Amino acid sequence: MTGTLYGLGIGPGDPELLTLKTARILAEVPVIAWPAPLEGEGMARAIAGAHIPPGRIEIAIRMGFTVDRAGTEAAYDRAAAEIAQHLEQGRDVAVLCEGDPFFFGSFIYLFARLSPRFKVEVVPGVSSIMAASAALQAPLSAWDDGVAVIPSTRSEAEIEALVAACDAAVFMKVGRHLPKIRRVLERAGLWDKARLIERVGLPDQRIHSAATVSELPYFSIILVHRRGQAWL
Template sequence: MSGTLYGLGVGPGDPELLTLKAHRLIRSAGVIAYPAPDTGESFARAIVAEYMPDGATEIAIVIPMRSERFPAQEVYDSAATEIAQALEAGQDVVVLCEGDPFFYGSFMYLFSRLSDRFPTEIVPGVSSLGAVTAAASQPLIAREEVLTVLPATLEESELERHLADANAAAIMKLGRHFGKTRAVLDRLGMTERARFVSHASLPNQNVCPLSEAPETAPYFSMIIVPGKDAHV
């Protein structure tokens, strides 16, 4: 009998935001996989490090963190092969996912490669969007307003088109696209009600009006534009 694959959301960073189910599965895991940069430590692993059992086998899915393109499909093909070997041997495999596995989560690439061959369970986690609105103490949408979630990696014209039609918006994956995003929001007259949040739920969390945000933004940051009915 094969093992079960768990796509496990570990939340935005604060270990206390782990679900009880996530905590239980990590404590009993024999094999734990997680995304990791090619330099530095894995953020997903760091969130749960104190709960990982001694002797657990670790599979680091090394993803280069640089602007130029890299063979992403090969990275996930290789990781899926290693995880499949453990599953075929009857071992359960817990894959740690920052935030929620299916909200811009890289676990979807392993899911597409493995879920038709092995029992798979998704364990939802606190998403970055929930953490950011909580950190900002800011309701995002109300009544019949519609929320638009956008990656800042879109072309500037596409970003502007979507935002022009939005009641309320959350813009993710800022990093080197921060300046472009700010310029678009300025042109659309949305800066005044926009909020900037970085490292939500962590000790170095930063929350401020977008007009007072720093010149650069880390990847783990977001801009929220509350709907007019929800703005406080």
């Protein structure tokens, strides 16, 4: 029999946000893989580290985390081939994924390569959006609100159209796109309602004011609700 591939959501950064199911699987599987930079441990491994027993086979999926699509695809190809060898030999493999595996998750690309051949179980995790909403004490939606999740990499015109069509918006991967988002929200009369947070769930988490913020890192989120407060 072949092994089972697990896609484990480990949350946005706080190790206490791992689910009991994820912690149990980590204690049982013989092989653990995770996305990692070209050098160093990687955030996913650091978050889950306390739940990984010694003696496990570990696979660091090394990639440059750049816009080089070909290089990233090649890294997933190599990782899928290595993981498949373990699965073929009957060993279960758990892949760590920050946040939720199927919500902008790196596991998606391994799932696409391996699910036609092997049994897969996906364990959901706390997404950075839910963690940001909790940390900011800003309910994301209520009543029959429509919510748009917008990668900040989209064009200004696309972002403007998405904001116009929703009651609440979440901007992810903000970084250098902050001025563009600000322009869109100012034109919509919503910038003063924006709530901003960087590196949610991590020890260096910071909450910013829309009135004073001048820059944000890539791992930042902006929440905004057309009514200001979801319950109004």
